Amino acid sequence: MKRSVVGHKILKGIYHYFLVFFLSAFLVTCTTMLFVSVLSETLEIELTGDHLQTAAKLTFLNVIVLSTLFTVFDTIRRKLTTEKITRHITSAAKEIVKGDFDVRIAPIRSFSVDDNYNEIIDCFNTMATELSSVETLRTDFIANVSHEMKTPLAVMRNYGTLLQAPDVSDETRLEYAKTITDASGRLADMMTNILKLNRLENQQIYPQTKPYDLGEQLCESLLRFETVWETKGIKLDTHIGETVLVSADAELLSLVWNNLFSNAFKFTENGGKVTLSLTSDETWAIVKVTDTGCGMSPEVGAHIFEKFYQGDTSHATQGNGLGLALVKRVVDIMQGEIGVESVVGVGSTFTVKIRRAENGLEEAR
Numbered sequence: 333m334k335r336s337v338v339g340h341k342i343l344k345g346i347y348h349y350f351l352v353f354f355l356s357a358f359l360v361t362c363t364t365m366l367f368v369s370v371l372s373e374t375l376e377i378e379l380t381g382d383h384l385q386t387a388a389k390l391t392f393l394n395v396i397v398l399s400t401l402f403t404v405f406d407t408i409r410r411k412l413t414t415e416k417i418t419r420h421i422t423s424a425a426k427e428i429v430k431g432d433f434d435v436r437i438a439p440i441r442s443f444s445v446d447d448n449y450n451e452i453i454d455c456f457n458t459m460a461t462e463l464s465s466v467e468t469l470r471t472d473f474i475a476n477v478s479h480e481m482k483t484p485l486a487v488m489r490n491y492g493t494l495l496q497a498p499d500v501s502d503e504t505r506l507e508y509a510k511t512i513t514d515a516s517g518r519l520a521d522m523m524t525n526i527l528k529l530n531r532l533e534n535q536q537i538y539p540q541t542k543p544y545d546l547g548e549q550l551c552e553s554l555l556r557f558e559t560v561w562e563t564k565g566i567k568l569d570t571h572i573g574e575t576v577l578v579s580a581d582a583e584l585l586s587l588v589w590n591n592l593f594s595n596a597f598k599f600t601e602n603g604g605k606v607t608l609s610l611t612s613d614e615t616w617a618i619v620k621v622t623d624t625g626c627g628m629s630p631e632v633g634a635h636i637f638e639k640f641y642q643g644d645t646s647h648a649t650q651g652n653g654l655g656l657a658l659v660k661r662v663v664d665i666m667q668g669e670i671g672v673e674s675v676v677g678v679g680s681t682f683t684v685k686i687r688r689a690e691n692g693l694e695e696a697r
């Protein structure tokens with residue numbers, strides 16, 4: 333069945349070729365004859381009908397033979413160059429369709445091959461690399477979520493079992509119940525963060541930007557940590573000078589400040605110091621959150637904005653590595669900038685730049 337289809341295709345191809353060849357040969361013969369007869373009249377050479385007939389036949393045959401030869405030559409050339417490469421690219425694309433994102437095509441270093449093919453191959457390889465990194469991210473994400481869920485779930489199950497024992501004192505029972513509540517709280521926080529991040533990444537959140545007083549918002553966010561800094565005896569230093577208006581989504585930006593303050597207090601030992609400063613230049617409102625905490629190495633610093641990354645595992649139970657990923661996403665959405673400077677054992681400074689509101693205080697009011 334397949335063979336007869338191929339045969340039919342070849343016959344059709346030959347028929348079309350010869351139709352074109354015959355037409356071309358006929359046209360070339362006619363114009364040559366016209367040219368020859370005009371030339372013979374100009375040069376006063378007498379040509380007989382026999383001469384003209386032979387010349388016409390020769391021209392006609394010449395065109396047919398040359399066209400066939402060129403076509404055969406071109407078909408072989410295409411088989412060796414174009415078709416071989418396109419087959420190669422097609423079979424690699426089929427592998428991608430099957431889900432094998434490791435497939436790559438080697439560039440072709442042949443003089444006879446068009447450079448455009450190497451461009452296509454380059455794009456194909458880039459696409460395959462992108463697809464494979466997306467796949468890795470997806471599988472990593474599932475593995476991370478499962479891993480992060482396992483610990484609090486195990487805690488909840490174990491303490492739930494312990495609670496069922498008949499001889500548990502009231503005090504111990506309360507302690508177990510608190511551990512279960514904490515673990516479920518952690519799980520709920522993680523789910524909330526994942527959902528927020530997901531919505532931010534899929535652009536399902538449309539920022540409601542309006543100008544407002546950033547200093548006021550920073551003070552409100554900071555005050556939420558009052559019990560933490562009092563319990564840990566952390567000294568607080570704030571430098572909020574003149575009123576700085578930003579044009580941003582206040583609810584989204586409060587996520588940024590909460591996460592930065594939460595980390596600053598979390599990673600600073602008892603008796604340490606956290607500094608908040610707000611300054612501005614022509615374009616930006618510049619917020620700096622500095623702590624005298626454990627700091628981080630450049631290797632850790634390079635990954636802190638990745639999802640589920642935790643450089644400091646001693647505080648792993650107080651987070652799940654999603655905070656700074658959220659922060660980065662929000663800052664990007666606000667078209668702001670974020671950076672960190674840190675020295676191990678000395679402390680860290682996170683700098684966030686948010687665009688200032690162009691209009692004055694009136695608009696904010």
Ligand code: ADP
Pocket residue numbers: 591595596599623625626627628632636641642643644645647648650651652653654655656657680
């Ligand atoms: P987590 O909720 O685990 O703190 P984050 O995304 O907020 O996750 O932070 C990721 C990592 O960045 C932390 O595990 C820690 O290693 C590092 N980090 C963030 N803020 C600080 C800081 N102020 N001082 C030192 N390390 C920090």
